[in-house]
Amino acid sequence: MSRQEQAERFLKDREAELRSVIENANDAYIGLDRDGIVREWNRQAETTFGWSAGEAIGRPLDALIIPAEMGELHRRGMARYLATGSATVLGKRLELPAVRKDGSGLTVEVRITALEVNGTTIFSAFLHDITERKTLEAQREYDTLHDALTGLLNRRALTESLPIAQARSRRTGKMLGVLFIDLDGFKAVNDTHGHEAGDKLLCEIARRLQSTVRKTDSVFRLAGDEFTVLLEDMTATYPDARAVAKKIIEQLSVPVDLCGRAATVGASIGIAIFTPSSNVSAADLIKEADYWMYEAKKAGRGRVMPDKTVQESRTT
Incomplete structure (x- = not known):
């Protein structure tokens, strides 16, 4: 096996390893293209939001987990970033409302990153369901008052x-x-x-x-x-x-x-x-x-x- 073949084999193995890590991560992982269309949706995303990967991939994110009242804000934010490179949410740990397939609401802690891959922009997001934690915090705050x-x-x-x-x-x-x-x-x-x-x-x-x-x-x-x-x-x-x-x-x-x-x-x-x-x-x-x-x-x-x-x- 030539060095080039070894390098290619290593990269393929590395890519497979990373995909396995993402697929089995404890947090939901969602990958988006520059148009906000879902391209990756791991198992925890299926569990958290109720949509299977087959249902989610190929659809815009705002049609899946973003509350209706926040959809326009999401679309404007993506458009502004692609046009100017300016963003208010990228690279930050945020707590945001989300919605499941059955329409029920939840709160997620999310970190979104923009990446340049092969000359195009993609978005990578890790999301963690913190609904139970927020409910407990709200209950503790209620109890104190x-x-x-x-x-x-x-x-x-x-x-x-x-x-x-x-x-x-x-x-x-x-x-x-x-x-x-x-x-x-x-x-x-x-x-x-x-x-x-x-x-x-x-x-x-x-x-x-x-x-x-x-x-x-x-x-x-x-x-x-x-x-x-x-x-x-x-x-x-x-x-x-x-x-x-x-x-x-x-x-x-x-x-x-x-x-x-x-x-x-x-x-x-x-x-x-x-x-x-x-x-x-x-x-x-x-x-x-x-x-x-x-x-x-x-x-x-x-x-x-x-x-x-x-x-x-x-x-x-």
Whole structure:
């Protein structure tokens, strides 16, 4: 065998080895020509996207795995690269949405490379399904910001949301209010009916709070039987907030059926108002609402503080 024949044999063996590696890779591999037509589609691509190699090869990639709303963006990007050599996605590790043959969505981590082979441009892409990982990440993020029992936003969510709401208030010129709510008589219900019934009661309270306020408002469970409502885009100050607070007290005072036994709780509510010109911090705003909640309890429970009389005395 001549040296040339040996070299040719080596290149063929090397090519076969590389093809075998790609075909059996753990990541999906897709090869495209300059027109975006699939020319290579390995076994993992078949598994990941549901299309067999026979079905995929010869078809444009945007007809296979690219979401319909992103198809035009994909085509423009390829055309721009071929015309100018400029690309925003090549050589980078990206997380992108994709779609399977059955129409279900997934998220893939993808790295695309452009190559010049025999005077023409081809595109090589390795894709890894990260849907499960992204789902777990989203669940962990959800859990850090939501109360496990009621599904409401939690204290951490409040500390993150309130400064953003304050900034929005300064930008829009609209006021916001913080209602600090503490249930009256919850401990007695919990002691009489048991913790399971108490949990059921808290879930019902959470549902009523959400149904009472506007969609643009936010409800938080801080701990135990303490809740907070964040009222945004207010045109008035205390009158608006007091009207919402009284409506909440009315809704929460309706008896709750706990396995055939009626339980009734009330609520004491403190109000703090933030105006666009105010420099009060988020923490101090919560403290003020908390202070007025305790004043409401001392005033006889089932009350909203500051009431109109107190508010007028504070402003004169």
